Amino acid sequence: AAVFAAALSGALAVTFIMLFLSSVIRNNALLLVAGVMLGYVTSSVVMLLNFFASADGIRAYVQWGMGNFSGVSETMLPLYAAVSMICIVVSSLLVKPLNLMLIGSRYAENLGVNIKRLRTTILLLTGIMTALSTSFCGPIAFIGLAVPHMARLLLRTDDFRLIMPTTILIGALVALLCNFVCVLPSNGGILPLNAVTPFLGVPIILYVISRKSYSL
Known part of the structure; x- marks a missing residue:
């Protein structure tokens, strides 16, 4: 507390x-x-x-x-x-x-x-x-950084009328997915979230950076 x-x-x-x-x-x-x-x-x-x-x-x-x-x-x-x-x-x-x-x-x-x-x-x-x-x-690392880029890549628009609800939905789904992955089978315990989220967030951020660098 x-x-x-x-x-x-x-x-x-x-x-x-x-x-x-x-x-x-x-x-x-x-x-x-x-x-x-x-x-x-x-x-x-x-x-x-x-x-x-x-x-x-x-x-x-x-x-x-x-x-x-x-x-x-x-x-x-x-x-x-x-x-x-x-x-x-x-x-x-x-x-x-x-x-x-x-x-x-x-x-x-x-x-x-x-x-x-x-x-x-x-x-x-x-x-x-x-x-x-x-x-x-x-x-919690990378969820807040990667999810908006995921929404933009999915919708291919910057319109916040679409980006905002999509980001909220994808963020909730990604958080639940990471939490599900953290649960070890056979009561083996629960992994820390920050041990899982970079595996999802880092590839997305690197992909976005590579695309912007290529376009420049």
Whole structure:
């Protein structure tokens, strides 16, 4: 429980810091660099906490970092589902301005899109959903990175009206598939999720990178 609470509070703190940085930094590339730098600082804080933690605390942190969907207990499942559904519904309302952003931020702004408010809303929703999932299930690798590319490769479009629901559906199916693969036969135990997800995510990311490099 202590690991979950620490992870949730830490992720929310990082989210609010990024919201502050987004109000100061206007360039998306510089904001990405700022996020990477903030990640390094967060890693340093985690390393210091592990250095001074007890053996049981380090063990709990390592187990949490391996990834496990069973971290969402039956008592916390209603809250988890409610917050996730609210974030998904609000995200679906941003489909139109996101499609306009594909044409260009200046063009979207001329059509009435509030760029600053849109960026803030996206960062806030992303931070809340990431903090919620990570605090309970651990930092699940590659699913969030690979699934949107899978949806784009499947649909061959960038229209968020199709990409968003398809990404949600494929993400759920991929998560269930990885969780199914993690269960060893004959009560042999359960493998960590992060031991399985890279085998799915890495080939997809490399394929996308190779296609973009070829097109250049």
